[in-house]
Amino acid sequence: MIRLDEGQCGLCVHFGEEHPSEPQLVQMRLRHEAPEQYVDDCGVEENHRMHLRVSAISGCDLFEPAPDR
Numbered sequence: 001m002i003r004l005d006e007g008q009c010g011l012c013v014h015f016g017e018e019h020p021s022e023p024q025l026v027q028m029r030l031r032h033e034a035p036e037q038y039v040d041d042c043g044v045e046e047n048h049r050m051h052l053r054v055s056a057i058s059g060c061d062l063f064e065p066a067p068d069r
C-alpha cells in the first residue's frame with residue numbers, strides 16, 4: 001500500500017468518477033492509501049475522451065477533493 005496525500009488522484013472526485021461506489025475506491029478514500037499498481041480512469045471530460053488512465057498517486061491542477069474522503 002502507498003500513502004495518499006491531498007492533491008493525488010486517489011483522493012480526487014474525478015478518479016474512477018463513473019463508478020464511485022467501487023469498494024477499492026471507497027476504501028482508498030477512507031484510509032488514504034492505495035495498492036501500488038492501482039490505476040483508473042480520469043473523469044475530466046478531455047481526459048475521459050482519450051481514455052486517460054492514471055495511477056492513484058498521480059495528480060494534476062484539476063484535482064477536486066472527493067466528497068467521501
Ligand code: SF4
Nearest residue numbers: 009012015042060062
Ligand atoms: S488527473 Fe487530475 S483531475 Fe484526473 S483524477 Fe488525477 S488529479 Fe483528478
